[in-house]
Amino acid sequence: MIDKNRFDSESGYCRMLGHDVLFSYCRIAKDGIPCFKIMDCWFERLPIDDYMKSNYSENEIDKILEKPASKITTIYDLIEQAKKRAL
Template identity: 45%
Template sequence: MMITQYDEKEGYCKMLGHFLTFDYCRSVSNGLPCSKVLDCWFQDFPIQAFIDQNYTTEEQQKIFAPQKPKILSLSEILEQAQKRLKENKD
């Protein structure tokens, strides 16, 4: 199966709010597919087989790695804000 085989397939991206072609979806994340690629394309072609045949286990782990929990990002923001406050006091 060629990696470009489905590049011309067109679908609506809920994330971006417009139509796009699969070549975008399969390369959007530093050359790797978007993490939503299975959800978005399973009705159009055998996307799971495409992923299995074109990406290593390590790459698949990167593609589908869970997003950083929001609470962690929030605590990072708080931490930075506290740092800035402290710096302003000094």
């Protein structure tokens, strides 16, 4: 069992933001839940697999690790929804 805030003071370079961030940010980066890249970014330095299993269910982990829809996909979806409303 690994406490949720156990690694909060660890820091590492974030390729999405272009600067160092604390693990405390990574674990809440997506509206209070971990960033979808948390496994990729931390597996070399922390027991991230055990950390995730200690704090989230399998279903939650699957949802957390889902790649977010790209902005283009989102815009496309909005256009499609608007077309349907116009019919």
